[in-house]
Amino acid sequence: MSLKAINPTLTRAGMRSIFDASDAGLHARITHLAFGASRYTPTGNENSLKSEKARVEIVGSRYLDDFQMEITAKIDGDTGFTLAELGVMLEDGTLLAVWSDPDTPLAQYTPGVPIAFSFVLALAALPQGVIQVTGDVDLQLFFGEEFAQLGAALIGEQLRNLKLSTRVVELEKQRSATLALTANTNQLQQVIEHQQQQINDLLPLITNTGALALTNAQNIFKTKEILQ
Numbered sequence: 001m002s003l004k005a006i007n008p009t010l011t012r013a014g015m016r017s018i019f020d021a022s023d024a025g026l027h028a029r030i031t032h033l034a035f036g037a038s039r040y041t042p043t044g045n046e047n048s049l050k051s052e053k054a055r056v057e058i059v060g061s062r063y064l065d066d067f068q069m070e071i072t073a074k075i076d077g078d079t080g081f082t083l084a085e086l087g088v089m090l091e092d093g094t095l096l097a098v099w100s101d102p103d104t105p106l107a108q109y110t111p112g113v114p115i116a117f118s119f120v121l122a123l124a125a126l127p128q129g130v131i132q133v134t135g136d137v138d139l140q141l142f143f144g145e146e147f148a149q150l151g152a153a154l155i156g157e158q159l160r161n162l163k164l165s166t167r168v169v170e171l172e173k174q175r176s177a178t179l180a181l182t183a184n185t186n187q188l189q190q191v192i193e194h195q196q197q198q199i200n201d202l203l204p205l206i207t208n209t210g211a212l213a214l215t216n217a218q219n220i221f222k223t224k225e226i227l228q
Contacts, residue, residue: 006099006106006119008088009042014096015126022127029132030096030121032057033073034087039105042098046087049098053081054109055089061133067124069131076114083107088121097121 021028033056036049058073071088085100109115123131 006086008086008097008099008119008121009044010097010125011042011044011046011095013047014088014090014094017090017092017094017096018126018130022130026130027132028096028130029091029134030058030061030069030071030088031091031134032089033071034089034095035075035081035083035109036085036087036100037081037083038100039084039102040100041102042100046098047095049085049087049095051085052087053079058134063133064120066128067122067126069121069123069133070118071121072116072118074114074116075109077109078111080108080110083109083115086119 018028034049034052035054035056036051037053038050040050054075054077056073056075058071061069061071063069075083082105084105085098086106087095087099088097090096107115
């Protein structure tokens with residue numbers, strides 16, 4: 001995620017450290033970022049975050065121009081919290097700059113879901129060239145790794161959905177076959193019932209015909225006896 005829109009406030013302690021280094025002909029290095037959960041409006045008098053929850057080593061930094069530095073880092077810890085304050089830390093532990101907002105946090109960090117980000121730190125109030133860049137990170141490759149992980153997760157989800165869709169199609173085919181078999185069975189049952197009804201209708205006729213034949217036979221026998 002990009003945090004280029006935020007504008008950290010330089011602290012008095014941090015500015016003193018930078019000017020002292022400049023006067024001594026030395027350089028200062030930004031090495032870590034601190035994250036906390038408190039929400040407030042920075043005044044520049046801060047020496048630390050009000051509620052620090054995590055501190056991570058920056059992955060790299062680079063100058064965009066003489067007075068703007070882009071800083072890149074990744075947070076990946078075991079404890080979740082709301083990212084509501086950000087501290088830019090010098091190598092000696094001095095808080096160089098701080099950001100917070102009383103209303104809007106940066107993000108919600110969830111364990112197991114790393115957050116990679118970058119933001120721009122304005123250095124116009126500081127001596128030029130005193131702060132050294134840390135690391136030499138290809139930001140596109142850095143974020144490319146994060147997107148690659150996300151892409152792999154998405155592909156895995158797509159494969160699961162494809163398997164599920166295939167299973168649904170198979171079940172639908174089985175359902176259609178079952179319905180067709182049921183329809184054929186119902187038709188056969190109807191034919192059997194119709195044939196049984198025909199048999200039931202013929203039985204009285206067969207019985208009546210047999211009775212009539214028996215009566216005729218008896219009459220014939222009686223006729224023969226009379227003639228004799």
